[in-house]
Amino acid sequence: MTRFLLVVPPLVGHINPLVGVARELAGRGHQVAWAGHADQIRRLAGEDAAVFDCPMPEGGLSRPPGMTGPAAFRFLWAEFFVPLADLMAPGVDAAIDAFRPDVVLTDQHAVAGALVAERRGITHVTSATTSAELIDPLGALPKVGAWLSELLGALRGRIGDPERTGDPRFSPYGVIAFTGRELLGDAPLPHERVHLVGPAIAPRSDRSDFPWEWLDPERSTVLVSLGTANVDAGGRFLAEAVTALDRLGDRVQGVVVDPGHTLSDVPPGVLVREHVPQLDLLALADAVVCHGGHNTVCESLWHGLPLVLAPIRDDQPIVAGQVVDAGAGVRVRFSRVDAARLGAAIETVLDGSGGHRTAAEAIGRSLRAAGGQVAAADHLEQIAARHTHVPAPH
Template structure:
C-alpha cells in the first residue's frame, strides 16, 4: 500500500477530474490524503480520501475576482504565493508526518510541486487544461489589453518568486513552476488527438482522456431535441446572455432546453421563461449531457471534455483566453461552431446549425472514441503508482 498526497487549487474544474483517479487508488487499497478546500470536502471523502482543509490559508478574495479570472495572471501568481507561504508551516509539518510515497498536484498548484522537491518525493503533475510548453504557449492569443496587463504584472511576479526563494523554496523562475520539463511525470486529462502539438511532449506525459466515472444514466430518449446551456461556475453572471438564450429558444418547436445558472444568478431574475426551457441553479452536468443533442458552453476544459466524451457537439462561447484555446481546438476538429454574438438571432442560428448538420455529431463521436481509448482514470492511477514505486511500500 502506498501513501499518496493530492493538492489542487480552489476550482471545481481543477478538482473534479482528479476524483475518479482518487477513487480508483483508494479502491485498490492505497491511502490518499487530499489537501483542499471546504466546497470539495464531500466529494473528496466520497472518493475514499482523507480530507485536509486548507481554507484558512487562502488570502481574502478581491471584490473584482470574477473580472480578474483569466485576465490578470499576476494576481493569480500572488494568490498562489500567499497561499503557499501561509501553508508552509502547518501543512508542511503535516505532509512531512504523512510521509507520502508520491505527491500529485495540479499544474497551477505550485505548493504541491515545491513540497515534493523539498521532501525529495516522487512527483506527478495533474494537468486539467491542455499541457503547456513553449510550443503551446504560442497558441495563446492575447489581446493588446491582455499583453499590457502581462507586462505590467511582471514586477509583481518577480517579487513573488523572490518571496518563495527567501522562504527556502528552490524557485528558478515562474516558467520553471508552470512548465514541466520532459522528465516530469504528468497526467493530462485529454487524448493525444485533442491535445494541440502533442508530438512536442515527451513519453512522460500520459494523455489519459477525460477522467469520467462510469455512467448509469439512461441513453437519450427520442422525441424533442435537447439543448444544454451553461457558462460554468465562475464567469456566469451575464443575465443579458441568459435572457438572449430564452428568447432564442422561445416557441422553438421540437426543441427543449436546460439552462444551468451555476450559482451566477437566480432563475426569477430572468423574467418570463418559455415552457420548453428548464432554468436551474445547478445540475448534474453529466446526467444532462447524456440526454442532450447540443451544448452551448463557455468552453471550460472540463465541460468540453465531458460533452465530447458523450459525443455531444458544441456551440462555443469562451469567456477567457484559456477557454478560447479550447474552443479553437473543438472548431478545428469539426465538433462545434463559435457563437459570433450573444444575441437571440445568433444563438438560434448557431444552435440550429449544430442540430441540423450530422457532421458535427460525427466529429464529436470520433473524439469521444479517442477519449475512451486513452485509458481514463484507471490509467491515471497506474501512472501515479508507477511514480510511487520509487518509494518502499507500506507493509
Template sequence: MTRFLLVMPPLTGHVNPAAGIAAELAARGHEVAWTGTESVLRPLLGPGERVLGTGTRAFRAQGGHGLAALRSLWEGFIVPYARFTAKPLDAIVREYRPDVLLVDQHTPAGALVAHRHGLPWASFAPGAMELGRPYRALPQVEEWMTGLLRGLWERARLPEREYVDPRFSPALVLATSGPALTGRTDPPHHAPVGPVIAARPHDPEFPWERLLPGRRRVLVTMGTLAGELGADFLARTVRALELCGGDVQPVFAGPRALLPELPPHAVAVDRAPVLELMARGELDAVLCHGGMNTVGEALAHGLPLVTAPIRHDQPFVAAQVAAAGAGVRVPFARVTPERLADALRSVLETTGRRDSAVRVGEELLAGGGAAAAADRLEALG
C-alpha cells in the same frame, strides 16, 4: 501499497477530475489523502475522503476577462495561495509522509515542498492553461509568470540552481486533454489521459419528468457567471433557443437569479447531473464556456458543443474544439441571439459536428482516463 498526497486548489473544476483518479488509486489498494482548503474540498469529496487541511482564507474571486483575468488568477490566487499554504503543506508532508504527490498546476507550493523533501511528484493539468504554452507568442507574459514562480522558489529557500518549473514535473504531467484536441504529440513524460469520468449516483432531485419526449435538448452550463454581462448573455441565450423553435428544449444549469423569464418547456436547476443526463442520452448538444471538464465530458458522450469562452484557458479550449470540427465558438460578450441560434442549429441539425464529436470523444477516451493516470502514478511510487 503506495501513499499518495493530492495537492489541489479549492476549485471544483480541478477537484472533480482528480477525484476520479483518487478513486481509481484507492480501488487498487493505495492510500490517498488530499490537502488544500478543507471547507471547499470536503463538500466536493464527501465524508469518506481523508483531507489534510491547509487552513482557510478568502482569495479574490475568479472573474473578469482576458488579461485582467490572467493577472487576477496569478496575482490574486496562484501566488498568494502558494504563500499561504507553503508552511502547512510542509508540516503535512512531514506528518503524512507520502510516497508520491500529485500537484495541480495552480498549486505550485506542492511542487516546492515535494522538491524540498526529495519526493517524486507529478503535475496535474485539468485544463489547457499551461499545456502547449498558450502565451508563447507573448514572451514577456511568459517571463512574468516564470518570475512569479521563481519568486516562490526563492521564498521557499530552495537552491536557485535546482529550479524546476513547478507547473511541469520532469517525471510526469497528467492532463485531461489529448492529441485529438491539442493537435500535438506530447513528450514521453506527458500523459494526456483524456477526460476522467467517474460514475456518479442517480440524482433524484433533478426534474426528470420534465424532459419532454421527442425534443432535441441543449444543456446550457456556463460555470460561475456573474454580473451584468452574465445576465445579458443568458438573456441572449434564451432568445436564441426560442429562435431554434419549440422542438428544442433547453436545460439551464446555474444560478436562477441571472435567468430571465423562461418559456414553459425550459428546465432550470441550480446544479444539473450533467454526466447522468449525458449518459442517459437525454442531450443533443451542450452550450458552455469552454471549460475543459464540460468539454471533455460532452465529447466523451459524442455531444457537439457551442462554446462561448470567457476567460483563462476557455478561449484556447474553444478554439481546439472548433478546429477539431466538434463544435462552434461564439463570442461571449458580443454574440447576438440570431448568431447564437445559427450556431446552435449548426450543431443540432447537421451531422458533421456530431460525427466529429463522436470521433474526438473516442480518441480522448482512448487516453485511458483514471486507469491510465493511476498506471502512470503507480510507476512513480
C-alpha cells in the same frame, strides 16, 4: 501499497478529475489523502475523504468584470494562484508530516504542492486539467512569460527549493493531463513524460434533485453551462440563451445552469437549475453550449456531443479554438452574441450537416480509449515504483 497526497486549489473543475483517480487508487489498495479546501473537497469527493485543510484566500476567485486577455492572466497569477500557494504551503507541509506520502499529485495551479514537495525531496506529479498550457500559450507573449517566470521564481524562493530551476507547473517526474491529442493537434508537449489520459469520467457525489421526468424524449436536449467560476460575468449571456432556446422550443428543450440566480421570468420550455448532475445529463443530451471550460468540453466530447463555445477568458479561448479546429463545434462571441445568433449556432451543431456531431463522436471514441482515471492510476503506480525516496528535513 503507496501513499498518495492530492493537492488541489479551491476550484471545482480542478478537483473533479482527481475524484475518480482517488477512487481508482483507493480501489487498488493505496492510501489517498487530500490537501486543500476541506469542505469543498468533501462535497465533491465524499464525506469520508481524508483531507488536510489548508487556508484559502478570502472571497475565492473574483475578478473585475470584463477583464480578459493578458490582463486577466496576470491578475489570475498575481492575485490568486501565487497568494494561494503562499497560504497553502504550511498546510501542505503539515499534510506531508502527518500523512508521509510517497507521491504528491498536485494540480498544475496549486503550485504549493509542487514547490513544497521538491523542497521536502518527495516525488511529485502534475495534474493538468486543461489542454491550454500544454501548448505554451505564452510563446507569442514573451514579456508575459518572463513576468510569470520571475513571479514563480520568487515564490520558489519563499516556499520551495531555491536551487531548482524547472517550471513548477510541469513536474519532471510526470504530468497526468486530462485531455487528448485530438484537441492538442500536432503541438509538441512540454516533455516526454506527459501522459494524455482523457477526462476522468467517474461517479460523483450528487446532491441535486434534478427533475428527470421534465425531459421530453421527442425533443433534442441542449445543456447550457458557464461553469462555476463565471457567475459574475454570465447574466446577459444566459438570458440570451434562454430566449434562443425558447424560440427553438418546438424541437429543442434547454437546461440552463444558473448558479448565480441571475435569470427571472423563464419560459416554461426552458429548465433553469442552480446545479445539475452534469455527467448524467450529458448522457442524455444532444449538444452543449458552454464557455470553453476544459472539463465541460472534454466531458461533452467523451459523450460524442457537439458544442457551441462562448469563451470568456483564461484558457477558454484556446480550448474553444482547439474544438473548432477539430471540427466538433462552433464559436460565438460571449460579450456580443444575441439570441438569434446563438439559436442559429445551436441549430448548426444539431442538424448534422456541418459534421460537428461526427467529429465529436470520433473525438469521444479516442478520449474513451485514452483510459481516464484507470490510465492515470496506472501511470501513477509506475512513477511511484520508479522513484523511491526519503523525505528531506525542512
